[in-house]
Amino acid sequence: MVIGDVMIDRYLDGKVDRISPEAPVPVLALGKEDNRLGGAANVALNLKALGATVLLAGIVGEDPNGPLLRQLLRDADLSADLIMADPSRPTTVKTRLTANGQQLMRVDREVTTDLVGAPQEGLLTKIHRTIDAGNVDLVLFQDYNKGVLYSEFTQRLLELCRQRDIPTVVDPKNKGFWSFQQCTLFKPNLREIQQQVEMVVKPTLNSLDLVADIIFEKLSCKSVMITLSEHGIYVNDGKKSSLHATDARDVADVSGAGDTVISIAACGLAAGMALPDIAKLANRAGAQVIAKRGVVAVDLAALREA
Template sequence: MKKIIKNFQNKKILVIGDLMIDEYIFGKVERISPEAPVPVVEAAKTDIKPGGAANVAANLVSLGAEVAMLGVVGDDDRGSILKNLLKSNKVDTSFIIEDFNRPTTVKTRIIAGAQQLLRVDWESKEYLTGSTLKKVIETFLDNFENFDGIIISDYGKGVITEELFKYTEKVKKQDIPITLDPKERNFPIYRNITAMTPNKKETCQAVGIYPETDKDSEEAGKLIIEKFKCNYALITRSEKGMSLIGKDVKYHVPAKAKQVFDVTGAGDTVISVFTLSLTAGATVKEATEIANIAGGIVVGKLGTAVVTPEELLNEIGGD
């Protein structure tokens, strides 16, 4: 597996999906507000990180890949901040489209004593239409052949549309891995992808089976690959690990996390590492093992975080 991780370098990945900023306000609580029975947070510092599909891109860059981001931001200050944040992370932002009809998605989390007290979301969930939708589809069709792998990161904010999935079979026919991190509201439009990475809740929403046991996961995975015309279902099962299901494979790996601090963005890390491993010559089983190790690392970090090749190699040890 070490050779696969070393082969991550310079693989070209296109990420298409819902861009957002993850904002954190850190402080302490020492009193209750006299205005209402709520805690008063004395803010000490703030932090912003790429979130959603942008976090997938950040993960890929940290692993050594060359990454381009296809998505939409608002024609606003936060859109500029997000693009600059991605540029500083060495992500190609030339495919990012500005839309003055929608805000840049921002999720603000207020944290005191390592405890999240509140989250505030600024967003639009309307599907793309008109010239913005046309630009996204044209950019995708004009450029997908230039990449080793493609990740669709769907956070249900409207960038991932039925129109896009009219062309995913075209990608598969060229043997370019195309993977999907799904969202419930778009289950009716998904089709023709290499692999789908639902968590337990999304698996149950998709096919009506909660993947509590390995057998449940196998049954659910079989239904997923039939329903969505995908080659593999990689079901992430939290403390139970992961299950990879395909027509000719049933593979279960136990969870690797030593300590869980925060699951924010863990799915982003899993799909990033799984897809990148496939482009680097891994079998689907090897890609699953490496993604499972990466997921175990990232949940041990607070907030939206990434994993490095060095961390993966250290976890693998003498393999």
């Protein structure tokens, strides 16, 4: 089960061949519009591409983009049963304007206040019932700081998972970074952890071992994975640590790479893989998706051949 901030990644692509007479900005002649699953929904898409059976829980608005996101899920053969509407906020949409293979601008439509009241309780009730039905092997918390995974909500869900002996994987963001007590795997990226600790964090084994000790002390988690962009992936299971170089050669667009890595981590953990093996596989998958433009899911067949 994936719980987190779902959104639409919208691409408006066209041509630019003149500057506006109204202001010194380019005029985009729109050619096509493409809507894709984004945020936690893209993580669900990656998990499905890896062969997992996925449940996705999140919030949309009572606006035209809410039904669109649900339809995108159905088109991808993903269930929208745990997607609830909150009339107080819009469906999160990231709109990218592109021309000639270059991104010109990104426009975000969102409300990032904490999810409270009836929408929060309704979502929590649905998640609770689904977990109690016994069909959940692992819960992945995918946070983009859009309001779903605020502290009280996540703590209640983590306690529920501990009671049911369900492993938990966390991909955090800055707000509420230290809210995921006693999770199974905690996976920030290098920039995120640099913003959370007072020490200087470098992409070296010794430096990362020190910051992992801080994470273990604060969260009492079982294992740590830190993604390091071009420097690869660091993993630590509390006993041994290792640093794994990236496989990336061609970089077209880094959007969604973190979603792919956390999906590999979740599947690997559920399958009982060792952390170093998960890191190596995640590096290959990440290299695959950043070689393509836009937010895309991993290609399992190509990953098997890598």
